Amino acid sequence: MSVVRIPPVLRANAGGNKQVEVDGVTVGDILSQLVTRYPGLQSQLLTDEGELNRFVNVYLNDQDIRYLQERATPVDARDTLIILPAMAGGAGRES
């Protein structure tokens, strides 16, 4: 089982989990299983065509999957996937 780290902005859509364990052999495989388990993540991570949204980066351990084999990147059970959407915030101005 590979570990998927859920960023704070998406935790509400992932049962409040900081990380979840998912079984899969490729990045695409793992992301599909993740959105099946947590349907609220679907629109946040993937386009209608099933591609990764451009405002979300996914790292296999410390490498951006766009510079590996994207969704076809093989994943080992000891690997960690890190999902990182663009974050809005500085420390915030009250509005």
Next chain:
Amino acid sequence: MTRTYAEILREVRSSIREVTAGEVDSNRETSPQPLLVDVRETSEWDEGYIPGAVHIPRGHLESRIEAAVPDHDHPVVVYCAGGTRSAFATRTLQQMGYTDVVNMSGGFQAWKSHGYRWTTPPRLTAEQKIRYSRHLLIPEVGTEGQARLLDSKALLIGAGGLGSPAALYLAAAGVGTIGIIDFDTVDLSNLQRQIIHTTARIGHKKVDSARAAIEALNPDVTVVAHEEMLDAGNVEQIIAGYDVILDGTDTFETRYILNDAAVAANIPVVHASVFRFEGQLTVFRPYDGPCYRCLYPTPPPPELAPGCSVAGVLGVVPGIMGLLQTNEALKLLLGIGETLAGRLLLFDALDGTFQELRLRRDPACPVCSDAAVEARRAGHPLAVSNVGADQPFLLGSFGGVPAAAASPVTSGAAR
């Protein structure tokens, strides 16, 4: 048996090689570049020296030379005021096993009289020597580095949670000019983390409150207040002349505008963002590592990116991230260490962990790719999509061709 000074000097001179000031000057660009070692006393050095020389008074030569020149085969040129003390020093270095060491005949006097370039060391006031004494003790900073900080300009986007600790520590470090962009006023709810402000200054403009705190901490610092919102119309004018920008923006619009203008103006941006217990940090150093658009070509829809006022943040998290930003800014200003360009640092306050991810330049980036630079040089910057300025920024277009006059070569720019 006694030997006179004249005899010893003659013997030393016959055992060393000597070069003229002219030869030293014309060999300065050769590779490997010879290292100049100035063996005069500190009072003489203070009156002027050859740029690039290291200063090791002759009395400390044996004990300090190996730290300055670890490679015994590296070419070394030794000089003093007239060429005599340096002759003895050259002989000593030969005895220590330096294989390519020569004496500059005529010394610094000959150098100066030939009209070659020389400089004087930066000077700090007596008070500055005490105030910055802990910096001066660090070889990587020293008087030269401190003078550099005093001469530096840092721009803070926002005097909020990230900008507060950054402004205080930049000021304490003696960064001579601190610009602050903020159009907000101090609110009671800010004070849980925005430590540059005070309860007594609730309702004051943040730029004024920050200025009061900085001036109370260090009168060496000039505060430049920009009480306005950063937008496509003013960004180039505001950032012009700054050496580093600390980004504490809280909207994507501002971040993209800042990114595009900073890349065009070749100013590094130290970026941080925070959310509840977590923060992230990187350095966008133009053309050395990615820019923000390489990382995120488009912003998320608003509902996916709530700001701090919605999500909350543990007060120390922007404090920690703001200081890590300051650390990067100081390294950039001093030209020391390894910056976080090309690396994203993630901090998790609950786990107490840091993690590092690799970031890459997007070869197709519309702002920082080679093609984008070429297009800007030609006066036709590539169009950027989705968010940011209506028109892309030209390379150094401020004061030159107005960005609005540029016509994008690709279509599809939209807000």
